Amino acid sequence: MTTSPTSAPARGLRAYLTAENPASRRQAQLGQFYRQWRALRANPLALIGLVIVVALLAVAALAPWIAPHDPLAQNLGQRLLPPSAAHWMGTDALGRDIFSRILHGTRITLAIVLLVVISVGPIGLLIGTLSGYFGGVVDTVLMRLTDIFLAFPRLVLALAFVAVLGPGIENAVIAIACTAWPPYARVARAETMVIRNADYIAAVRLQGASHLRVVLRHVVPMCVPSVIVRTTLDMAGIILTAAGLGFLGLGAQPPSPEWGAMIASGREYIFDQWWVATFPGLAICLVALGFNLLGDGLRDVLDAR
Template sequence: MNWLRAEPPSSRTQAHVIFLHQSFLHFIRNRAGVVASLLVMTMIGASIAAPLLVSLDPEAQNLSQRLAYPSTSHWLGTDELGRDVLSRLLYGGRITFTILATVGIFACTTGLLVGALAGYIGGLLDAILMRATDVIMSFPRLALVLALVSVMNPGIEAAIIAISVTTWPIYARMARADARAVRRTDYIAAVRLLGAGPGRVVLRHVVPMCISNIVIRFSLDAGGIILTVATLGFVGVGVQPPVPEWGTMVSASRGALLQQWWVPIAPGIAICLASAGFNQLGEALRDLLDPTQR
């Protein structure tokens, strides 16, 4: 334990380990953040392990068992076509979290690179890139997502593209602000004096300085992205039946809310828990990664 408290650390490896240890101790003090992280990891883990947790095919229909009450055979009952709700819930989580992860990769990477380049280089490139972000951000996000999906063939790919296109400008704006703040610092000037070109400076020194804020913002946006995916499925332009997806499940069973309440309630609760979990996790990461919050 003394090695983790050494001041100053004797090596770069020791410094990294000490930082990670202190960050972990700081994070576990946030009880809400710990609960949220456990909730999110449990939901993602259950979705990944869906084939091991349930044996019923989420798309298999059995009209003789339609709208069956929860029982030992069907823990959350069956839907209007006799499909097991628990199986569809777990496999639907796979679809939702896959879309969330893919959107995060595309939107965060694009926004990070565009914003870092615009903020560091400035001038005409900055003006062109930022006007492009202004055009996209001038439209209501959900309305633009619905318009883009309607132009394309509804499905998982269309949902990913539409949500990514409307999300990356937010991260570009954040990365640009961070890049403009660090481009005149002494260590950037030292790197340039050593002969590093703009590309190397941006990728090796500016981009790493922007990552923490991007991670925080995406964690906070993840709940909204999950709601957007569910909304697309609910209105029929997102993931298409019979593929299980939480919004589609709510839409298909909304007429049974008063009589067979367990059918739409289960995916509705999953949407709420996932959104709330990611929102609280984002708050905890902001407290952890943002030094102004310490």
């Protein structure tokens, strides 16, 4: 019986990744990633979410080349046209191609999500780990501050920040970031309160490690998987908040093709020209669904318990 030339190297790589006794830290890390990928691959819904997220990234990167029309070009002679071969999702009140605007709108949505996550994740992780590790007065002060932010609905608090800062994408990102960090801090605090009593943390302390080194080198890495899961699940809420600000005219300003603003401009035509507001709304629902499905799958894979 003959085997293909690639089967032996494939078996060798699989054996390397699934070894019960890794020879190095790198091998152990690669093996862990491989097992997590296999667990994620076994979840069909998580794969669907991953495909949606990857498609969002691809569309955002290739929007200028795959969009059939200029998203900002106006043509009043073709205003409010229904979906057709020339305009797959119809045109809006100014004759702009809705499909092209949705494709370019993925860039705005992805930029808002990434900027918020980059700023919120480390802040919430740092506050949560410090609160859970030191406890006492530090925990009381930081958690009461967190409770103050949690007491207000996110969109209402974001509206208050935007009202002070003014409309615009940059201010919308700042407003969403200021309201999105408390759940991350709560998750990190809960994880830290369990980790700080572990035997290996006590051993590190006995070796003379400072509190800062213990937190940054040993506590934070253990909290990162939970924060990643929370981040993925929270992206849908960030998208909805950004769309809500855009719908109210406080996010991206015209003529930017932001999905919430597109829904706002099409709400007065919802009964007769339904496509103007429907397709941007479907885009928001699809992307939010993709992040939620991927987040559920990552939670099952990364949860140590």
